[in-house]
Structures are given as C-alpha cells and as structure tokens.
Amino acid sequence: MSTHTTAPPKTRPPGTPETTGMDAPTKDGVGSSARRPDGVPKVTGDFAYSSDLWAEGMLWGATVRSPHPRARIVSIDISKALALPGVWAVLTHEDVPGRKTYGLELPDQPVLAWDQVRYEGEAVVIIAAEHPETARRAADRVTIVYEELDPITDPEAALEVGTDALHPGGNLVRHVPIRSGDQDATADVVVTGDYATRMQDQAFLGPESGLAVPDGEGGVDLYVATQWMHVDLGQLAGSLGLTEDRVRITLAGVGGAFGAREDLSMQIHCCMLALHTNRPVKMMYSREESFYGHVHRHPARMHYEHGATKAGDLVYVKAKIVLDGGAYASSSTAVVSNAACFAAGPYNVPNTTIDGYVAYTNNPPCGAMRGFGSVQVCFAYESQMDKLADALGMDPVDLRIRNAMTTGSRLPTGQKVEGPAPVKELLESIRAMPLPPATPAGPLDLTRYPGGVSNTTHGEGVRRGIGYGVGFKNIAYSEGFDDYSTARVKLWVSGGEPIVEVHTAAAEVGQGIVTVQMQIARTELGVDQVVVLPADTQVGSAGSTSASRQTSMTGGAVRRACIAVRMRVLQKVVGTLTDDPGDLSLNGGKIVSDSLGMTLDLAEVIGAGSFEETYEYHHRKTSPLDPETGQGDAHVAFAFSAHRAVCDVDLELGLVKVVELATAQDVGKAINPQAVEGQIEGGSAQGLGLAVMEEIQIKDGKIMNPSFTDYLIPTILDMPPMQIDIMELGDPDSEYGVKGVGEPPAISSTPAIVAALRDASGKPLARIPVRPDDFLDFISSGDD
C-alpha cells in the first residue's frame, strides 16, 4: 500500500486552535493503526453481542409472520397458542399501547398488521415463552385467516394509472427530477442502455436481537444491536405510548450492520412483550427470519442515454431510474434522491435530464444498504461510459479522465464540488498498478481458476478481462437535514494518572468508531488513558452509523469537546508558565510551553477536580432539492473511489474468477490506516458479491432463497487479493480533513468487475448479479 500525503486541510473552523498532536503524533493517536479496545474480548469470545444477552427469568420472543405478500386479514385466533404451557404472552395489534405504525421517514409500517399484510414476512402476532421451542410451537398454533390478493410486484406496473394503491397516498413514494442545461441538446455520438440491479441483502452475521428488561415502574431498558439509538428511541417510545425518558436504550454488541439496522426490527415487539409479562424478554431472529426482518438494497431498472462529441466530451446524460421500494417507505425517499443526484457519475456533464422514481410494491421493503442509491446508478453510468468509449474507439480510462470532475465541477443539481475531486488521479493510480501474472505461478492450484476446487478447468476455455469503474457519493445526511453528533468529554486524575472519559451515542458496528474516538482524545489531550463509555441514550444523539458519517461527525464532536476541555485546562495555568495560551499544548501527560521548552505535570494541574465539556457538532447546512428542477446544494461533501478488476471467465461453463482488485480512494485523512484498509477490503467484497452472486430471488412477491445455503455471499475463495492506494487529500470542511470511508468501495468495485467480465466475454451483461447463463450462447437468460 502506498499512501499519498498532502498538506493538512487548508481551512479550519474559526477559533480552532492548532493541535500539537498532529505535528508530534501521540502514541496510538490520530494517524496510527491503534488497536481496537473491543479486540481482545472479540477474539476470546467474551464480547457481548445482542444475541448473547441473558437475564434471570428471561423469556424468549417469537414472531408470527404473514406467508402471503398481499392479503386481507379476516381473523386472528390466538387462543390455542395462549393455552400452551410455558407461553406467557400472545399479542396482536390490539396490544400496541401507542402509535400503531412506525417508520424512519414516514410512519407507514404497522407494528403488527391489522387489516392487511403488504409483504411476505410481515409481523402479525408476537409471542413470549419460556423456551424458544415453546415460542415456535405457540406460533404454529396461532390461526390467522387471510383473504389472498394478487400481489403487485413490478414497480413500473405499480406506478401505472389504474393499479391498486397499496397505501393511501398511492404507489409513488417519491419522484426526484433533475434538469440542468439544454433539455434538447444533441450529440455526434449517442449510446443507450437498459440496466438492472437486483435485490441485495446486507447479510450481517450477527442476527437481529435484543433484550428488553422492564423496570417495574412501567418503563423499559432495551439492549439492542442498532445503528442509531436516538431514532429508535423516538419510534419505540411512540409505539409503546411512553415518554422518551421511560425508555432507555443501550447499544449491545453489533455483529455488522451495513444499513440493515437503520430500521426497527424486533425493538418494539421485544419491549411490548417485556412490559406485558413484566419479565425480561429476549428476541433473536434466525437467519431465515433475518431475510424477512430487515430491509434490503433496492432493485433498480435504469434507462440511460449518453451523448458525446466525436472527441469524447460528454454533451448530455438522460436517465430514468425506477427503484422497487417494496411494501413500506423505510428510507426510500433518501435513497432515490441519491440515485438521482449521482446518476451522471463523477463527470462534467453540461446537460442532464434525470428522473428517479421509487414505488411501493408487495415485495420485501427496501431501504439502506452501504452505498445507498449510489451503487445502482454507478453500475449503469459506468457501463454506459464503457459503451461510449467503444462507440468512440477510445480507451475507457482516457474517456473517463477526459470528462472527470475536479474541484469546482458542478453536479447536475447545480451544486459545486468544493473539496478534492481526484477522479483523474484515482484512475491514473490504479491504471499504473502492476497487473497480476497471466497464468498462476507455481504448481497447479485449482483455487485460482473459475470453478475452483470443483476442478472444472485447468485453464482451457478461460479468457481474462480487465475493467475499470469509478464512483462517488455524499458523506452524511443531505437535503437540509440538521445532521449532528454529540460528545461529552471529561478529564480527571485517577491513581495519579490523567484519564479521559468519552461518552457518545455513536453505534460501533464493527467499523471502529470506538477506536477513532480514543485516538482523537489521545491526540487532542495528550493523555494515554482513554475510556469510551458504552453508547446509550443518556447522552445526546450521535446520529446514525451510516452514510459514511461517524468518523467525521462523532469524530468531529469528540475533537471539539476535547479542544474545549483543553482550553479550560490551559486557562488554569496561563500566567504560571506563560501569558499566551497559544504557546501551550498537551502532550504525554504534560502541559508543554513550546517556546520556553518547559513542562508542567498535567495530573498536578488537574488535581482533585475534573474538566468536562459537551459539544454538539453540526455539519455545514445543506438545502433541499427544488421539486421541479432538482437544483440545490443538497450535500455537504463527496467521497470518490476507483477500482480496476482483473477477471477470468470460463466461456464454456460461464464460471468466473475475480483474479485481483486494485483500488484507489481519497479518504481525506486516515485516522486509523489499518481500519481504513479493512473498510476498503470489506466494501469491495460486498461489491463483488453484487456483481457476481448476491441476489434475493423473488417470485410473485416471495423470497425463494432466505438462507446462506441459497443466498451466497463471497467466501475467502471468492475474494481476490487487493492492491490499495489510500489518498489523504484533506477535506476543507471537516475536522482533520476526514471523509467517509465505508461506502465508496462498495460502489466502484461492482462496475469494474462487470466491465472485466464483458472484456473477457464480449457479452453485454446489463443485469447484475451476472449469472453463468449470461455467458453462454445456447441458453437464453430468460426473464431479462
């Protein structure tokens, strides 16, 4: 791995003092690959995930779900279930104490369905019993009579006039139009294409789970794996009919998230059962239930038209994107906005006509997944760029570089890109990286061929291809949302040593935000010992662990709170060492006068007291999009990445082997380089999955493959070695210049892999995941 180093960010928020720690790195501070504090318990098995929780007298919850994608509920009979020994509660919609519906953006989803079900797997009845098997048996004894209705499973059909409305406002969840430049522009060379991406599952390994403990006074404590406790809290308290102070949420260990824990799953159900039985209740989904228990990545159908001059300058892009939102809104309104805003890619396009639609259907609900609307369009626009390069007889990377966005470029929304936009540099970096050898070196190694140890080829019929992809997306929340994070930092002395306590509600989902908080506190306060308290709702909101935002938002809040603490400590010694606080810094447990070269012991200065500050970090204001033209400065910052893929295809069997991935990404500033690499590798693997294997197969509204037997995610045999170039170009608007890291790798990897497969096979491959049949001339791929 090579690392570009550049100057620190050019601008700082006014009044922010310089950090000495940046010049003289503190041990395990910012910029080091500090070890994660939860690492030891995770390797010994001691780390308490939400599914590991246990309480004395605990009951087990279970959920009865609809077997139909669309039906009217005629009757619900729970009497036989309730009669089963060991069953403590069987609850229906009638038992929901507060608001009967919930939702991230629109409260359109029933806590428990009453008159109708809109997707297969919708929750109708919940049960608490002494043993999980008893709960399952009770579930079998609940009798629900349904009147089945024809499901609406095609999002385009859902939007046609005359189709039944699945919700009172009709089936259109949101339409985002974007118009820029000349709507009638014409061009020398025009390429069109229809592209489709299928439904992807986040497939975190730690199942949805939590433990609700009644407090005996009508309130409840919930320990749960989630991404944003405060937004859970609002929905939870509302549906429980309790004020927010009577519901306390503590983050339990989270076994991965990737967007799937943004929406509620078992939270309200588990608390209802606990409050009803007055006993602790644990709920834990099985893997099969998990496929029904969370939202997925929106499938997309995308029609594109690109126009360019003969020389290869983009003249216009027209795009129509239709997302299948499934049965409930979740975060669809924001996902479609992203899909539309980034539909033209990281390129300068003077004229654009973009329409993004998201529709209600009776398919499983779709919402947040890593990349959030940017993934689908990146596959389409990068496929188009390759097609255009082909039509122009140009090298595909040269075409991209020729049209690449730079700082100062404008999005189709009219927004100017203020920070670094190193599209050209990223592409040049990966193009210059060495290519893997043409044939595997050494003795025959089946794992290196398509088909692997199935021993289907030793290289016969195998052709290699190379493909490129570049993508981008917004960091943090957009369209005028007041996005913020809160940090409380306390400095005191314990056992003669200064110690820093950091408290935020930022959800650690595996990415390493706890480590980042510790690193920042060490650097800003020059103290070795830092404790990050468990994340809970006893401190202000940290916002969501999503949108690649926690390192910049919660990292920013922690840094600013530390700076406030530092100013107070230094105020205490102004006049002792020097009259100029700007001459003082904190390092190695000392207060250092930079000019006098003198130090004071920090612990002595703090003495018996403590210094505590809370800081609420807000990002720069954004604006809504104009509802007719889509114009507006809707986003705060952008992150870019590029991938090169080398793939082998067995053209006789349609089997593929991704041989290598090379990537370059601008992360602004790598707070923890090892963790940054981990994000890039993990995100790239998820992009690989979407390219060649991951699809929730839906037939007539029903999931055909709700298991890891049939829904395949990349294994260690599927994931190739990577070359990584981390650029640190410093965003002018964030603390330390950080940009989000997590999502971009999941965006640009997919189109690069598919481009390599096209290069190897000459096939159009307009739908992902690519299937073996797509390579074979004698088989028609069927449905599209």
Place this chain on the structure above:
Amino acid sequence: MEGAEIVRLNLRINGQPHEVDDVWEGESLLYVLRERLGLPGSKNACEQGECGSCSIYLDGQLVCACLVLAGQAEDREVVTVEGLGGSNDLHPVQEAFLEAGAVQCGFCTPGLIVAAHELLSRRPDPSESEIREALAGNLCRCTGYEKIIDAVSLAGRKMAGGST
C-alpha cells in the same frame, strides 16, 4: 416443555466436566453451550451449517456446533474459543487476529480462530491457497478476508517462533 423429552447431559468442555440438566432433546450443542452453560463465544450466524461462526472441536475434530445435537456430545470432549486462550493468556492465533486487523464486528472471529487453530495444528506453515481452502466454510461479511489471511500466516510464524 409439553410432549418433549428432557435429558441430562454429561460432557467435558475446555477440560472441565459439566453436567447439564433439563436439556430438551432437540437442542443443539450450540444452544447448550450458549444458553445453558454461559459460553456464548461460539456464535450463531446461521444455525444451519453454512457460516462456520459456531466452529468448535468435538473430540479433536472441527465441527459446526449448530449441526451437533446436544445428546450427541454425551461423554465427549468439547473445546470452544473460550478454551483456546483468555484475555490474560491470548493464544498466538488470537494475538495475530488483533495484530493483523482481522477483527471488525468480530461475529465471525471466534469460529475463524478455532478453524485457523485447527489448520495450523496440521499445517504449521500453510500457503495462501491452503488458508483459503481451509477457511472456505467460514463466512465474514466485514473484512473481505485479506486481513484474515494475513492473520493466519502471522499466527503460523508466531507459533513457529515457539511462543505457544
């Protein structure tokens, strides 16, 4: 539980004898470890033999604890991740996973550590391909596996260095 057969189970876990009462005959060994014996280190990402997060040793053989009925473990010897090393005496495999950055959410980690331990016990210096083949049954959704491969190689070197 109504109509269910309840058994008593005797087995050795991590070197200690255990007697477990009131086990329903349908319970998996994984359930008994996690819910009855307070050993939740073995994970439950699929409970159908597809993910490897529940990997343990049963009489020295690497198995998925979710696929073993508790009754099948009667009188047998079980070793779980908790038995490989604790926070004060980490096994070199555990140490290597930390050093290489192979742990993110960590849900796959205990199973991978047991599986890597098993590989290294029969192949002290595995090639990259051997590592990939041996760990092909262990899913990880976070890391993209690069650092897991690094960790296993590193663990092999640490063990050859004689630290355990």
